[in-house]
Amino acid sequence: MAKLYSKKNKTEIKMNPRDETISFILNYSKALCVIKYKNLKFEALQN
Secondary structure, three states: OOOOOOOOOOOOOOOOOOHHHHHHHHHHHHHEEEEEEOOEEEEEEOO
16 A cells, blocks of 8 residues: 655656756846845845
């Protein structure tokens, strides 16, 4: 019944992100601003 997740798969797929994906994530993180006010958090994009 229980699946054993400790066994390795026969085919291991190495996934490499494209340069465009990395650039998008870095630009998004640079533009994201988190403002803390008392117990609240506000997220704002500065674009």
